[in-house]
Amino acid sequence: MLRTLDIRDMLLIDRLELDFAPGLNVLTGETGAGKSILLDCLGFVLGWRGRAELVRKGASQGEVVAVFDLPADHPARGVLAAAGLPVSDELILRRVNSADGRKTAYINDRRASGDVLRSVSATLVELHGQQDDGGLLNARGHRAALDLFAGHDGLLAATRSAWAARAAAAKRLSAAQAALAAVKGEEDFLRHAVAELEKLAPEPGEEDRLDTQRRVMQAAEKIRSDVVRAAQMLGLEGAEGAMRDADRWLQGAADRAEGQLDAPLAALERALIELGEASAGVEAALEAMSFDPRALEACEERLFALRAAARKHGVQPDELADLTQKLSDRLAALDAGEEGIATLEAEVAQAQARYQAAAADLSKARHAAAGRLDAAMAAELAPLKLERAVFATLIGAGEPGPEGSDAVAFTVATNPGAPAGPLDKIASGGELSRFLLALKVVLAKGADALVLIFDEIDRGVGGATADAVGRRLAKLSEGAQVLVVTHSPQVAARGAQHFQVAKSVADGMTTSRVVPLAPEARVDEIARMISGAEVTDAARAAAQSLLAS
Structure with a gap:
């Protein structure tokens, strides 16, 4: 109000x-x-x-x-x-x-x-x-x-709901039809690309892993000979053998040295322990550096194949696995497209029938x-x-x-x-x-x-x-x-x-x-409306009659 x-x-x-x-x-x-x-x-x-x-x-x-x-x-x-x-x-x-x-x-x-x-x-x-x-x-x-x-x-609410459901079904059908038409235009590409990528079978993170392996094997080829020589110098024919000979000679003389050789012998024992650890570490490194040259060749071939496929498809190597899945999905949608379109068409028809009934x-x-x-x-x-x-x-x-x-x-x-x-x-x-x-x-x-x-x-x-x-x-x-x-x-x-x-x-x-009229003034105003400029007694009487009715 x-x-x-x-x-x-x-x-x-x-x-x-x-x-x-x-x-x-x-x-x-x-x-x-x-x-x-x-x-x-x-x-x-x-x-x-x-x-x-x-x-x-x-x-x-x-x-x-x-x-x-x-x-x-x-x-x-x-x-x-x-x-x-x-x-x-x-x-x-x-x-x-x-x-x-x-x-x-x-x-x-x-x-x-x-x-x-x-x-x-x-x-x-x-x-x-x-x-x-x-x-x-x-x-x-x-x-x-x-x-x-x-x-x-x-009834209005039911009709609006049915119209909205019909519109949503029609939108889904239209989107599926457009997607199918777009996919059909690239069917040959999809089949070739999917076959090629599935044969390659790329995995996420594979390029980094192969690159690391390749660099390790390449480096091993260059340094292994030096590590072999170092292992020989540390072994029984090198430092370890000489130290063990020195230990044996000192042990034989210790009984007559009145304790003067105890400290050197203890230090020599510690040195032998450290030398053993160093020798074992070098042997482990040599074991790790041991590889079949054919493995390096296979690693490089795989790495180069991944990078070539990535360049061909305009993606990063790590994205190849995801691309393979996407292209496979699009190809699957193409193969199942006609069946899906038929299902959506049936949904639109059902929604249209419900709308027509509500309308x-x-x-x-x-x-x-x-x-x-x-x-x-x-x-x-x-x-x-x-x-x-x-x-x-x-x-x-x-x-x-x-x-x-x-x-x-x-x-x-x-x-x-x-x-x-x-x-x-x-x-x-x-x-x-x-x-x-x-x-x-x-x-x-x-x-x-x-x-x-x-x-x-x-x-x-x-x-x-x-x-x-x-x-x-x-x-x-x-x-x-x-x-x-x-x-x-x-x-x-x-x-x-x-x-x-x-x-x-x-x-x-x-x-x-603008003024609100009291009862007396209201009679005069209605009388004016009845008679015009000159308000007569008859007009007032008529006004009072109107108000009373």
């Missing part, structure tokens, strides 16, 4: 604060008094497109603040949360327009983009008039309006709902003096999509036997207003989340018809807050709250003001 509207320095308004009530709020005033200005200001704070120049002459900037009450389940809460804006039971929209044309929007005291502001306002306010119809004249919105009236959310159920429900909607419209049109008009909801074949395959259009024939056609092509201005009002009353389900604004929707009607319009607006306001700009006393008399818009001139400056 719109609770307050605060306007400063906008158009002809210098300062205005309005408090709105639940139910039906009516705004009246003489032509040119500024009723449209009030709607322009409200549209400005909601982010709607409007006049380019809004700042009051002589002011540096204009500002509009609108405060809404948000119930716990109001859809605006989801929009605010998605935008990362504060969410509470009170929603404050503020928009500033500087004299140079810059516009800045705030939502709950946080800067907000125009797109976010419009997304929020779309959940708050809906405007209806002869030119701004909230989409009811646009056939593209008729299917959604019929679905809202019917309330078959479950058929939805279409059946829509046809039934169309009959109920037409009957409801007939009941609404009669009191609006359109009893001879025939409203019909036409359902035909449309482009399949997430919401089914029906094309829905609201048509009307204003006289028996006359051809039916779109609302805005067949109905006159006054008739169009009443058709739109009747539609809105019939489609009012869920409207309690919205503030409904009707801008002179009663234009061109009077008398009993205007009274019927007023009754319909009052009925609509039982489930939603409604704001009506009207010239009809019958409509004005139905308001729960009545505002008068007037224009005044002071010190050469024209301003518009």
Whole structure:
């Protein structure tokens, strides 16, 4: 619900604060008094497109603040949360327009983009008039309006789910067909490459391992002769033999040396141990350096084969094993491709059948709902003096999509036997207003989340018809807050709250003001609407009668 509207320095308004009530709020005033200005200001704070120049002459900037009450389940809460804006039971929209044309929007005291502001306002306010119809004249919105009236959310959800499953299956099939076509173009290459690589059987890390082995064997060839000579010099024919001879001679003399040879003998024993370890290490190295020359040749052949294959395929040698697997997989996909395509085609056919069944159920429900909607419209049109008009909801074949395959259009024939056609092509201005009002009353389900604004929707009607319009607006306001700009006393008399818009001139400056009317002033205003500039006693009596009814 719109609770307050605060306007400063906008158009002809210098300062205005309005408090709105639940139910039906009516705004009246003489032509040119500024009723449209009030709607322009409200549209400005909601982010709607409007006049380019809004700042009051002589002011540096204009500002509009609108405060809404948000119930716990109001859809605006989801929009605010998605935008990362504060969410509470009170929603404050503020928009500033500087004299140079810059516009800045705030939502709950946080800067907000125009797109976010419009997304929020779309959940708050809906405007209806002869030119701004909230989409009811646009056939593209008729299917959604019929679905809202019917309330078959479950069927819609099932159809959307089936459409998504069908689209996913078709996407998988398309991807598989494209992949198969691409692979078929390189079948000869794949078979040759896979055969060659599988024969080579490369392994990850094999190139580094072979390169190390090759370098070790090459180095062994160069140093082995030196190591052999060193082993001979360390052995029994070299240092070890000489040291053992020295040990034997010293052992024989130690008994007569009075202990002088004990230390040398101990050192010699340690040296023999170290010499033995050195000799064993050299022998082990010689063992490791022993290889068959044919092994070096085989190692080099394998290494060069791996490197040649890597260059041929434009990869690193370590990537050959992975490449072999990838090419094998593509070849396997080619060999199994036709079978896979057939499986996917069957999945698409099954998904299409499920979608068609869901769409058929939805279409059946829509046809039934169309009959109920037409009957409801007939009941609404009669009191609006359109009893001879025939409203019909036409359902035909449309482009399949997430919401089914029906094309829905609201048509009307204003006289028996006359051809039916779109609302805005067949109905006159006054008739169009009443058709739109009747539609809105019939489609009012869920409207309690919205503030409904009707801008002179009663234009061109009077008398009993205007009274019927007023009754319909009052009925609509039982489930939603409604704001009506009207010239009809019958409509004005139905308001729960009545505002008068007037224009005044002071010190050469024209301003518009809006005031809530007390009961006495309301009688005078409705009397003015009845009789014109001169308010007569008869007009006052008529006004009181309207208010009493």
